[in-house]
Amino acid sequence: MAISTTASRATIAAVGGADSFDRRNADWYVDKAVQVLVFVCGISAIIFVLGIFVFVTKEGIGFVFQHLDFKEFFLTPYWFPSDADDPEYGILALMAGTASVTGLAMLVAIPFSLGAAIYIAEFATGKTREALKVLVELLAAIPSVVWGFIGLVIMNPLIIKWFDVPVGLCVLNAGIILGLMAAPIMTSIAEDALKAVPDRYREAAEAMGATRWQVTYKVVLPAAKNGLLGGVLLGVGRGFGETMAVLMATGHAVNIPDSIFDSVRALTATIAAELGETVVGGEHYQVLFTIGILLFLVTFIVNLSADLIVRGIRKG
Amino acid sequence: MVSQSTIERPAGVADAKTGRTEPRIKLAVKDLSIRYGKVVALHGVNLEIHEHEIFGIIGPANAGKTSFLKAINRMDVFTPGMRVSGDIDFNGRDTRRLNNVYALRSRIGVVFPLPVGLPMTVYDNVALSPRLRGIKSKAELDVIVQRCLTRAALWDEVKDRLNALGSLLSGGQQQRLTIARALSQEPDLLMLDEFSIAVDPVTTMRIEDVLKELRQEVTIILVTNLVQQARRLADRTAFFLDSECVEIGVTEDLFTGEVKDQRTRDYVEGRFG
Numbered sequence: 001m002a003i004s005t006t007a008s009r010a011t012i013a014a015v016g017g018a019d020s021f022d023r024r025n026a027d028w029y030v031d032k033a034v035q036v037l038v039f040v041c042g043i044s045a046i047i048f049v050l051g052i053f054v055f056v057t058k059e060g061i062g063f064v065f066q067h068l069d070f071k072e073f074f075l076t077p078y079w080f081p082s083d084a085d086d087p088e089y090g091i092l093a094l095m096a097g098t099a100s101v102t103g104l105a106m107l108v109a110i111p112f113s114l115g116a117a118i119y120i121a122e123f124a125t126g127k128t129r130e131a132l133k134v135l136v137e138l139l140a141a142i143p144s145v146v147w148g149f150i151g152l153v154i155m156n157p158l159i160i161k162w163f164d165v166p167v168g169l170c171v172l173n174a175g176i177i178l179g180l181m182a183a184p185i186m187t188s189i190a191e192d193a194l195k196a197v198p199d200r201y202r203e204a205a206e207a208m209g210a211t212r213w214q215v216t217y218k219v220v221l222p223a224a225k226n227g228l229l230g231g232v233l234l235g236v237g238r239g240f241g242e243t244m245a246v247l248m249a250t251g252h253a254v255n256i257p258d259s260i261f262d263s264v265r266a267l268t269a270t271i272a273a274e275l276g277e278t279v280v281g282g283e284h285y286q287v288l289f290t291i292g293i294l295l296f297l298v299t300f301i302v303n304l305s306a307d308l309i310v311r312g313i314r315k316g
Numbered sequence: 317m318v319s320q321s322t323i324e325r326p327a328g329v330a331d332a333k334t335g336r337t338e339p340r341i342k343l344a345v346k347d348l349s350i351r352y353g354k355v356v357a358l359h360g361v362n363l364e365i366h367e368h369e370i371f372g373i374i375g376p377a378n379a380g381k382t383s384f385l386k387a388i389n390r391m392d393v394f395t396p397g398m399r400v401s402g403d404i405d406f407n408g409r410d411t412r413r414l415n416n417v418y419a420l421r422s423r424i425g426v427v428f429p430l431p432v433g434l435p436m437t438v439y440d441n442v443a444l445s446p447r448l449r450g451i452k453s454k455a456e457l458d459v460i461v462q463r464c465l466t467r468a469a470l471w472d473e474v475k476d477r478l479n480a481l482g483s484l485l486s487g488g489q490q491q492r493l494t495i496a497r498a499l500s501q502e503p504d505l506l507m508l509d510e511f512s513i514a515v516d517p518v519t520t521m522r523i524e525d526v527l528k529e530l531r532q533e534v535t536i537i538l539v540t541n542l543v544q545q546a547r548r549l550a551d552r553t554a555f556f557l558d559s560e561c562v563e564i565g566v567t568e569d570l571f572t573g574e575v576k577d578q579r580t581r582d583y584v585e586g587r588f589g
Contacts, residue, residue: 020416020419021409021414021416022415023416024415027448
């Protein structure tokens with residue numbers, strides 16, 4: 001029976017084969033339609049990014065070409081945009097604020113998230129692992145305003161009490177808050193990178209008598225290093241672009257910090273706080289968009305390098 | 317280059333005088349070259365594969381064997397950088413110029429070197445292709461699944477766990493599952509690429525027996541790095557070396573030293589290096 005079915009099919013193909021390979025049936029058209037649809041969805045991401053970039057650039061570029069004094073803009077810490085007679089636009093202090101908070105946040109987040117990822121991927125088993133993964137995802141979903149609130153009402157009095165300083169809204173506060181915020185995402189990415197290391201590597205090393213930690217340290221971490229680095233860079237990008245929590249926890253004072261107990265102000269928080277007060281199209285408005293261009297470029301570069309690094313691991 | 321006229325014993329082929337309508341040539345390859353970017357994987361291959369024969373392809377690694385198979389079922393469409401030139405006629409139809417490459421592929425079964433049990437049940441693995449063809453009736457599918465698994469010598473081992481995940485079977489079982497899945501396409505042509513690489517010798521022998529029976533129904537291209545496997549199974553065999561087809565001939569001739577190229581003799585006798 002089987003033989004006859006196959007033979008008849010073969011005969012049909014022999015006689016009518018030329019047609020059947022040219023006939024575009026329903027499946028073929030569905031395939032084409034889906035291809036077009038997903039192409040449009042995919043390409044729209046590019047269009048949105050380009051659109052945002054064009055808009056931000058359009059609003060800010062006028063200032064860059066007409067009034068921007070690069071030396072004053074990047075190298076002076078004097079930010080007096082509302083001065084009616086002689087406004088000053090120096091973002092050095094704002095950059096120092098963003099850099100110090102992001103830097104401290106990474107000091108908190110990197111060891112924390114790496115440790116968590118190693119525990120989840122290499123040491124935890126069964127239900128513990130599953131529960132932790134869900135919890136980490138949940139942490140990543142907490143809105144930044146909630147983190148800012150924690151900085152404002154919990155961290156602030158604690159810092160004042162423990163360190164005996166007048167104000168608890170400072171680099172330390174914002175750095176810890178931002179670090180805790182970035183850690184879940186970095187944990188998630190780092191865990192993916194560790195998971196991507198094939199089990200046969202672990203088995204081969206374990207078979208030689210290596211301990212769990214030796215396997216992790218000598219075999220798994222080196223194999224996953226690109227993915228881990230990519231995760232860290234994404235965390236940096238996250239910290240750099242974060243606005244609300246930083247606005248609430250830094251103290252929002254234009255200031256180049258001498259210590260981690262100084263209040264600072266971040267680039268992003270400046271835009272968020274001041275844009276509503278400006279005249280649309282005015283000089284202050286344009287300067288804020290110039291800061292926007294700067295932020296856009298930096299996050300773009302950080303994310304792009306993170307992406308290229310993570311991509312590297314898949315090829316190698 | 318070996319021309320077709322040198323083949324003395326075409327197996328199982330009827331000529332036009334007998335009145336049979338099936339074409340005796342299942343696959344005709346003319347001046348086939350394959351490149352990946354600037355790297356030449358295969359150059360100037362001419363050969364014909366007859367209906368209902370097992371056609372063996374032997375040769376060392378990087379000889380172009382797998383690329384040859386990929387060109388036949390038009391995998392070059394999805395392989396970036398792969399460029400194919402020349403003609404491949406399947407049932408007399410030029411496969412380089414067709415509108416519906418999926419229709420072509422649905423007629424050609426492929427078994428890859430490492431078994432690929434799709435992440436679905438054993439039953440669904442085998443029922444996938446019939447379902448893609450539009451068969452919905454449970455009774456009909458049951459018949460097809462049982463028939464294909466039986467012919468792939470796997471039925472007795474899995475009949476009680478058809479709902480187990482196909483990817484959880486052992487390596488040898490997965491490879492027979494892959495063959496069952498290929499058979500469920502009711503293919504015109506079955507291409508096996510070093511199928512025994514991850515399979516134990518006993519299972520290999522069972523699959524080889526299956527292939528001998530299948531010869532009655534389908535044409536088989538068997539790429540193998542085991543020259544003795546080609547000798548056991550293939551009616552005719554081609555020897556690929558360094559991106560070229562060095563020799564085509566009746567398998568037994570290759571092993572008894574009736575070869576045109578000294579390199580073929582060296583290879584089959586294991587004196588290669």
